[in-house]
Amino acid sequence: MRLKLALVAAVLALAACNMPADPPVVSAPVTDPYVTDAGGNAVYLGDVNKPGSRLPGDPAADTAPDAQFAAVGNTVYFAENEATLSDDARQTLTRQAAWLVQNAGATAMVEGHADEPGTREFNLALGARRATSVREYLVAKGVEAGRIQTVSFGKERPASICASEASCLARNRRAVTAVSQSQAGV
Template structure:
């Protein structure tokens, strides 16, 4: 959940708590001319104003919304840049999402694991980003909306020196540009 959502939810809950706390039904004691006191019921509380519904989750068309509802990354085998069925499924969802938001452009970042030279991994990251780009274009996304960028092994998401970490770093990540 985003910080905004938590703040809004906390504010709504605090307001509801105050309304409940202030709306007790204890009688109010008022003095009369004669000095005797009489119990009278408290005035009815003002009707609660219905709060606007608080949206749940991130705003549509944002990177957060994209990641949660579509998925922003595809993964590759060692020294490969071809797309497997899981990668194509993610990219099909991305293409559908981009179809709903025609003003959104993307940058596809290509990444590699730590093994190999810097130059080799920059080239491999570039091939991975372009594989994802080419598939999105084949699905009808305009090539003018897609830029590619290779980070090679320079931005690992997992820092381990084992197959589990390397598998997470062999990826192409789609980032919404606007």
């Protein structure tokens, strides 16, 4: 969605440039915030002017895999009491899988989380179900099973503090993938 909007904005900007009354434009180097993944798809890495977004070849990219991975989208969200993946979640996970395939030295830990309703122990089990859903999808997309671990925090580590607003609770029903460089020989 964001991608489409960005394109529309770019088209409008180009149209504006062609207007005769336009003041002269100072030329500047163009940086492409998209990289190409293993499947030949464009991957948006975010605004390159913001910290955490890196261009390919940027030396910082090699030292901060987590920040680079976060730009891919490290979190997917779930419906109440569900562990099935939405279309949005599948798109995010496809990008995660592509990144993991490309970065063969990285391992992933998928953390499953639940919202406040439900008992503490049930939610611990539900978080594990969600984390496993994510793991199975990543494996189906070509990531070696041995590189992905899962853990559940149940409702113990909410992303947002909610009274009972549905939109807030939805932010807590999630699975977060964290990546790290695996140590040599492990």
